Amino acid sequence: MKSLATRNAVLALVITLLIIGSVVYAVNYLDRQRVAELSAIQNQLATDTLSVETQFALLETAACEDISEGNTLSQEVSNLGEKLANAEGRLGATDEQVIQLKNQYTLLEIRDYLLTKRLAEACNFKPTVALYFYSNVPGACTDCDRASYALSYLHDQNPNLRVYSFDYNLNLGALKTLIAVEKVKPEFPAFVIEGKRTYGFTTIDEFKTAFPKDFFASSTATTTKNQ
């Protein structure tokens, strides 16, 4: 009876370790699959962005309606950002693949931002853009989660709001140049809204004042009604 118990105890230990190993492998595999999915989406978006940029260069100001898909692209960039944030939460901010993807995503954002500006000038529309700089360094930005949530809420209230989020500490030349051009100090959260820099986040109402008057007017009325 004891030999049966000992044999089974050892066998159970081996099987348990195999199950745990399989679970670790499966979770890791799924995470890598997600990263691969992100990479594929990112590549597709990069191609699409390049396509719009090329199209824009070819047509110059001739046919704004032909390059209206720029809006769709921005939405896809935004969705990609959400997925990337999710992957970062799972794999950690120091994961090499995550950093690589963030670098590419940041480049994509900057290109989309520049393209939006060029389209706006050429096609005579005035987009409302918010550049949002955060930091993942522990303790460096206690209000960043609140700021991110508020921006998501404001984007939900008015989908015309274009939000570009940047990890301030990312070691990427283009981002450093953007930070230098926009003169953003390392105080978080930092925003560039309508060309004006603001730092810190207190309340949603105060935050709204940074945006053009009436930009959230209709939605605010609805919100009040809902409350």
Next chain:
Amino acid sequence: MQLEFFVYPFLFLGLYFQVFLLVTFLSTPTRERRERTASIATPKVAIIVPCWNEQDTIGGTVKSLLALDYPKDKLEIILVNDGSKDNTKEVMDSYIDNPQITVLHKENGGKHTAINAGIELAKDAIFVGCLDADSFVAPDALREIVSCFDDPQVSAATPAMSVHNPRSLLERMQNAEYIFGIAVRHVLSAVNGIYVTPGPFSFYRMSVIREVGGFRHAHQAEDMEMALRMQRAGYLIENAPRARVYTKVPRTIKTLVKQRTRWTTGFLRNVTQEYRDLVGNPKYGILGLMVLPLGFVAVIGGVALFLLAIAMIIREIVRTYLITNGIPLSYTLMPHFTLEGFYLSITFVTLLSFITGAASVAFIIIGKRVSDTPGELTLGIIGYALVTGLIAPFWLMRSLSDLVTNTKRKWR
């Protein structure tokens, strides 16, 4: 360090124990126990029914005992009234004329004294069994039990308990749990790992009872204490997986918590005091090295994980409040989930929890099949999976508190 890391050791041990049970279930000695046929031999047996205020159920209990498929001259039923204050005495006295039944009334002294008084009357029985007065047996249960005693080293045999006529969700949930217990006891019997011979229809070899002595108060866990005493004396405890017995269970959460507190405190007190030498002792095999230590881990782990879950929930609520403060509730409360597979939360903990949960469900199904227990289990399994984890921490915490503060509680 993430709080989630505290879950890992408990998950590992839980999974390991379940894998051990599964491996042992598939081994030859366990299969042989499943294939064991009911006894043809009919040695003299006595069944003691200790009663305290059981006027409503004692009749059904006696009726089921009289219907047992066993020669009447070999089966003695001893009803012991342990100072009941209701009409138990009158109900019992109505059986006085039955030659199979002996009725004894005594001053209230506790369940163990009632069983011992019954044992005193069963002098010529080879095996003596107990049946709580709120339990009912299947007609073939006794022959199934007797077949366990073919090996002279077997000192006791346990039955396959399930809930009598479960109706409410709480009763169905307990039924699923009891049937899980059938599978566990069936498996543990193959490695002599049983640490409790439950009140409803466990049987003992009379010669061993005489050798090790009668029942003791044992912190209101006399059935557990007797099993541990027999294990310490080097005997084997068997299980008859098809000896079906149906018992009444608490109908309210309050009485359930009270009952389980009594069981858990009894376990903790016996194992930390009189039977501490068994824990971690290789001499007692799986019982000493796995079952008793993991029993402790289950109590500590249940409390720790519950407190951890509470801490994590509070932390998340505070965090969510701080983040969403100022944002209209109409937006915050709006579901933001997506069905996209990308966002599916498959983590190490969720996947391993799912596997251990699935294994538990598998053991409930195994328990039902092995014992041929009738009835539908789906709702019970759902209740067991969703509700037990929310209630169990309360009796575990209460038991730990009683152990530490040396608090004594009444039986009912």
